[in-house]
Amino acid sequence: MKTISENRCFGGVQGVYSHASDACACDMTFGLYLPPQAQDGPVPVLWYLSGLTCTHENAMVKAGAQAHAARHGIAVVFPDTSPRGPGVADDAAYDLGQGAGFYVNATEAPWAPHFRMWDYVATELPQVLTAAFPIAAERQAITGHSMGGHGALTLAMGLPGQYRSVSAFAPICNPTAADWGRKQLNAYLGADETAWAPHDATLMMRAQGLDAPLLIDTGNADQFGDHLRTEALAQAIAERRQAATIRLQKGYDHSYFFVSTFMGDHVAFHADALRA
Amino acid sequence: MKTISENRCFGGVQGVYSHASDACACDMTFGLYLPPQAQDGPVPVLWYLSGLTCTHENAMVKAGAQAHAARHGIAVVFPDTSPRGPGVADDAAYDLGQGAGFYVNATEAPWAPHFRMWDYVATELPQVLTAAFPIAAERQAITGHSMGGHGALTLAMGLPGQYRSVSAFAPICNPTAADWGRKQLNAYLGADETAWAPHDATLMMRAQGLDAPLLIDTGNADQFGDHLRTEALAQAIAERRQAATIRLQKGYDHSYFFVSTFMGDHVAFHADALRA
Secondary structure, three states: OEEEEEEEEOOEEEEEEEEEEOOOOEEEEEEEEEOHHHHHOOEEEEEEEOOOOOOOHHHHHHOOHHHHHHHHOOEEEEEOOOOOOOOOOOOOOOOOEOOEOOOOEOOOOOOOOOOEHHHHHHHHHHHHHHHHOOEEEEEEEEEEEOHHHHHHHHHHHHOOOOOOOEEEEOOOOOHHHOOOOHHHHHHHHOOOHHHOHHHOHHHHHHHOOOOOOEEEEEEOOOOOHHHHOHHHHHHHHHHHOOOOEEEEEOOOOOOHHHHHHHHHHHHHHHHHHHHO | OEEEEEEEEOOEEEEEEEEEEOOOOEEEEEEEEEOHHHHHOOEEEEEEEOOOOOOOHHHHHHOOHHHHHHHHOOEEEEEOOOOOOOOOOOOOOOOOEOOEOOOOEOOOOOOOOOOEHHHHHHHHHHHHHHHHOOEEEEEEEEEEEOHHHHHHHHHHHHOOOOOOOEEEEOOOOOHHHOOOOHHHHHHHHOOOHHHOHHHOHHHHHHHOOOOOOEEEEEEOOOOOHHHHOHHHHHHHHHHHOOOOEEEEEOOOOOOHHHHHHHHHHHHHHHHHHHHO
């Protein structure tokens, strides 16, 4: 593992590190915020999965998570959103290929050799983190924004017991029925839509639900509302009588100004679950 | 005035606007955060002056000021750091020309026609703001980072009574004696160093002091510490018995991770003075 940078931040350390990833078969970069409490021993960790076009860096510098993480004594990890590099497949579109991994294990050419973000986030990076940093492996929570909200919801439902709490900011809720989803799931997983179902939060909610506290915030002025299909997940949650809080926030759009506004609520929500 | 963007943020609005500037003889862009309290009438305003290479945008998305401004009911304005555009003089160096206005009125070629950031921040932009937004003109405070900290300190001492409180993050304290200063003051103001003195916080502190509360935070691990010359200003403040708080923050560097960590303290400090 290589240290790219470390900056003191709210009494802790905001680090950026790279490592050779087995899952993605390339070097991967991630951000990790360790709160001051990490000096005294392992701390819980909140995963923050980012959206389309983002790297590890966007949320790390724009979402304002560190202030709240320091207050609650929680680490926050900011993975990249895809494999990257000259040997990694890509597409000219902003919403496919590098920067758009969609948190799946691709099975189709040319994506399959590197685009294994599900395994990377679910299995490999947790091991890397707990081996190198004072992170309490048994106390994980997960959140994310947009495509990363999709990742948080689907990973949490696909890996019952791994995360103590789950939240999302403006998540892509129903990718099998949306422009943000059908194209990518077809490209990464092939035309057989049965392979898509384990990567659609609405379908997973209908089929199995979630055994963890759930908080979702989406702006009611989100310019990508049609792509998110919040209504589909809200209906599935209500039909299932799933314990959850879904908030449509008045006047907010899809930006980091929205994310940062509600970050304090989300970190506090996860802190409650992680302390329990 | 043209609206570039408006995003809901912490119950208020983070806007970006451009306008034709008389002072700089070009279009200028600025960010303005209006807190929710601005819906009920004019609110106090905090100026945030940014550092070398920054535009209006960097602090607006990275410094985390909006959360605190919303809590205290204060607007925050983020001016650009220089005139810009194809007709505006520039230099290949990052620390001269566009992005490096140093908050002076240039008198030398090729800078004099546009590089009048002192007048822009001191006079023109306040008038633009109070004419177009619910800003209380008589309740202003000022802060800034690095070159912007230099701007905040020198504007406040050069315009007694204009700002009710003054703070700075890692300010350039003594530019007439530092690599961040001598080159630029020479370029913008000419070789006669008597013209530089009204743009050096340490010299101004020695000569006249400041009739307002003053807070300075600088990391003791700041990688540009030699350029800042905090020691010169600290000495001048102590010699003058100027009421001030100077904090050397353990382990912090020059980044926005440092700025955001202490932003809450600075906004609260200004809120005390603006409410008084």
